[in-house]
Amino acid sequence: MIAFMNNSDSEEEPCNERTSLMSAESPPVPSYQDGLPASEAGEAQAHRKRRAGSSRGPNNIAGGEMSGSGVPVRESILENEEEELTLKYGAKHVIMLFVPVTLCMIVVVATIKSVRFYTEKNGQLIYTPFSEDTPSVGQRLLNSVLNTIVMISVIIVMTVFLVLLYKYRCYKFIHGWLILSSLMLLFLFTYIYLGEVLKTYNVAMDYPTLFIVIWNFGAVGMICIHWKGPLQLQQAYLIMISALMALVFIKYLPEWSAWVILGAISIYDLMAVLCPKGPLRMLVETAQERNEPIFPALIYSSAMMWTVGMAKPDTAARGASQQTWDAAEDGREQLRSPSHAESQMSETRGPVPTRHVTSLEELEEEERGVKLGLGDFIFYSVLVGKAAATASGDWNTTLACFVAILIGLCLTLLLLAVFKKALPALPISITFGLIFYFSTDNLVRPFMDTLASHQLYI
Amino acid sequence: AFFWLLALLAASLLWSVWVQLSGREDAALLPLGAAAAVLLQELCRFACFKMLKKADEGLATLSKDGRSPLSLRRTAYVSGLSFGIISGLFSITNTLADSAGPGTVGIHGDSPYFFITSAFLTMALVLLHTFWGIIFFDACERRRAGGLALVVGSHLLTSGLTFLNPWYEASLGPILILTLCTGLWAFSTAGGSFHNVLKCLSCQQEPEGRAVLYSALQVPPE
Numbered sequence: 001m002i003a004f005m006n007n008s009d010s011e012e013e014p015c016n017e018r019t020s021l022m023s024a025e026s027p028p029v030p031s032y033q034d035g036l037p038a039s040e041a042g043e044a045q046a047h048r049k050r051r052a053g054s055s056r057g058p059n060n061i062a063g064g065e066m067s068g069s070g071v072p073v074r075e076s077i078l079e080n081e082e083e084e085l086t087l088k089y090g091a092k093h094v095i096m097l098f099v100p101v102t103l104c105m106i107v108v109v110a111t112i113k114s115v116r117f118y119t120e121k122n123g124q125l126i127y128t129p130f131s132e133d134t135p136s137v138g139q140r141l142l143n144s145v146l147n148t149i150v151m152i153s154v155i156i157v158m159t160v161f162l163v164l165l166y167k168y169r170c171y172k173f174i175h176g177w178l179i180l181s182s183l184m185l186l187f188l189f190t191y192i193y194l195g196e197v198l199k200t201y202n203v204a205m206d207y208p209t210l211f212i213v214i215w216n217f218g219a220v221g222m223i224c225i226h227w228k229g230p231l232q233l234q235q236a237y238l239i240m241i242s243a244l245m246a247l248v249f250i251k252y253l254p255e256w257s258a259w260v261i262l263g264a265i266s267i268y269d270l271m272a273v274l275c276p277k278g279p280l281r282m283l284v285e286t287a288q289e290r291n292e293p294i295f296p297a298l299i300y301s302s303a304m305m306w307t308v309g310m311a312k313p314d315t316a317a318r319g320a321s322q323q324t325w326d327a328a329e330d331g332r333e334q335l336r337s338p339s340h341a342e343s344q345m346s347e348t349r350g351p352v353p354t355r356h357v358t359s360l361e362e363l364e365e366e367e368r369g370v371k372l373g374l375g376d377f378i379f380y381s382v383l384v385g386k387a388a389a390t391a392s393g394d395w396n397t398t399l400a401c402f403v404a405i406l407i408g409l410c411l412t413l414l415l416l417a418v419f420k421k422a423l424p425a426l427p428i429s430i431t432f433g434l435i436f437y438f439s440t441d442n443l444v445r446p447f448m449d450t451l452a453s454h455q456l457y458i
Numbered sequence: 459a460f461f462w463l464l465a466l467l468a469a470s471l472l473w474s475v476w477v478q479l480s481g482r483e484d485a486a487l488l489p490l491g492a493a494a495a496v497l498l499q500e501l502c503r504f505a506c507f508k509m510l511k512k513a514d515e516g517l518a519t520l521s522k523d524g525r526s527p528l529s530l531r532r533t534a535y536v537s538g539l540s541f542g543i544i545s546g547l548f549s550i551t552n553t554l555a556d557s558a559g560p561g562t563v564g565i566h567g568d569s570p571y572f573f574i575t576s577a578f579l580t581m582a583l584v585l586l587h588t589f590w591g592i593i594f595f596d597a598c599e600r601r602r603a604g605g606l607a608l609v610v611g612s613h614l615l616t617s618g619l620t621f622l623n624p625w626y627e628a629s630l631g632p633i634l635i636l637t638l639c640t641g642l643w644a645f646s647t648a649g650g651s652f653h654n655v656l657k658c659l660s661c662q663q664e665p666e667g668r669a670v671l672y673s674a675l676q677v678p679p680e
Contacts, residue, residue: 395551400463407460439467447470448548455623457549457583458495
């Protein structure tokens with residue numbers, strides 16, 4: 001989910017779903033409506049303040065303007081300035097999101113192409129119980145659809161569970177859950193990954209060195225993600241764990257199921273963010289009513305100059321979104337261990353909420369940042385990684401999917417700048433990615449191969 | 459890049475349909491397929507131009523002084539460059555990946571210079587796309603059909619020359635010469651000239667002095 005943090009907040013839920021775009025603040029509404037009486041503007045303003053509690057600056061300006069002598073001209077100028085700034089900063093932050101998404105994809109593709117482990121079939125997750133080794137195409141298709149249904153229902157169940165936990169204030173339980181899953185991700189998966197990479201390059205490493213390396217990596221990761229740390233280090237850790245998670249998905253999801261799941265996830269994302277009913281919306285609204293921040297969440301922030309501060313109560317909106325990301329993340333990342341089925345969160349990428357919390361004054365200084373949920377990173381990388389793994393060794397397909405995803409991200413951010421409310425980041429990119437994957441694999445590949453074998457250029 | 463991919467997709471679709479219809483005669487249809495691909499690429503370049511023009515106008519209306527922050531020349535350069543990059547990547551990545559693997563070049567009697575000529579051709583193509591982008595956008599902006607026709611024509615010519623490919627003197631040589639000429643033409647289209655180059659090379663020291671003055675004069679508003 002992408003959060004576009006302007007100096008204004010959105011009327012609707014800022015961020016429902018971990019794979020949705022969140023606009024933590026949006027430009028003040030009164031400025032868009034010329035004839036609004038000052039009282040309504042003031043009320044709307046107060047409402048916004050109560051909800052997100054930040055970014056008083058433009059609201060004040062807008063309120064001041066509104067309560068002036070009916071000045072639609074100044075409103076429109078303000079609106080224009082807001083929009084221009086939005087677009088300008090939006091463009092900058094689009095670029096700032098391109099870099100981590102690209103890095104994550106590069107890591108995943110490089111690993112897939114070099115380490116054989118992640119392309120070998122070694123069993124399946126319990127969340128995709130139907131095997132795809134059936135002889136007939138129809139049966140295989142049916143099995144993949146059933147796998148998808150199972151996976152999505154697991155996600156929904158876990159989300160609802162998390163919402164209930166949050167509603168009944170079992171904060172410690174959720175904290176523990178998050179920490180446990182990030183522990184597992186940072187230690188266990190890194191250990192497996194390192195082991196496989198060393199095996200591929202035939203490098204020997206003794207256990208004491210391994211222990212020291214993994215211990216340091218994991219400990220620093222936990223601190224960076226859940227507590228405080230330099231922004232770039234935190235971003236790097238988030239990218240790494242997204243890549244690890246995507247690699248696990250690529251390995252353990254059977255082929256057709258993976259594609260159907262990608263499609264289904266984007267539809268689910270779209271519905272969960274834009275439909276009025278849903279556990280995530282309830283979560284966000286609960287958080288906003290209680291006016292409290294939620295837990296370290298799974299979100300990548302591209303913001304510069306966020307100061308490290310304590311989580312403040314007035315960041316309920318952002319916190320809520322983070323929580324929803326947790327929920328979906330929990331559901332989605334359940335992995336192999338059936339014994340820990342319920343209490344385990346496979347991985348947390350818990351960027352510190354303190355990282356995204358700024359005081360009111362800082363927000364008035366026009367610090368804008370874009371936040372993208374880590375689930376988006378993961379599924380983008382799953383798509384590109386699957387393209388790299390299964391497209392008959394073709395780089396063109398990988399490149400095409402990469403470009404498609406980036407264009408989708410760009411379009412989504414554009415829509416975010418236009419609509420200024422929570423938007424799902426998955427659907428457009430995944431749709432483009434899927435279209436380009438299937439078309440490039442089946443149509444473009446024979447054409448380009450024939451051209452390249454005769455050394456013809458077009 | 460996205461537009462180029464769309465063009466490629468459309469061209470591949472056409473080619474696949476043709477191959478299916480004409481019953482498995484790959485080699486004969488290749489010139490047609492390549493020509494269609496070239497034309498579709500130019501069409502998509504035009505679509506890209508239209509879209510960027512619209513975005514430019516939108517930004518201009520939003521900005522304070524009515525001027526858009528993007529300069530058309532720069533967007534032309536970027537668009538051409540991205541077309542070139544994606545085209546080059548698509549042409550060469552598979553070859554590069556294969557070159558790392560086991561095998562001997564030319565073992566079946568093909569030219570042993572396959573890889574090096576591929577590299578040079580790709581480089582020429584990337585540069586050509588960049589230059590064509592600049593020329594094309596400029597011609598569209600000033601509504602000069604001559605420029606457009608020349609771009610399309612030279613693209614077709616380049617693609618056609620690659621059909622002569624194991625005969626590298628006839629294909630690589632002219633293509634490199636074409637690249638050079640197109641580069642000079644694009645340079646002059648973008649407003650450069652011999653004098654500009656001289657001035658740029660000789661006034662290395664001046665801007666620094668001016669920069670100091672400039673920053674001294676400009677007090678930051680904070």
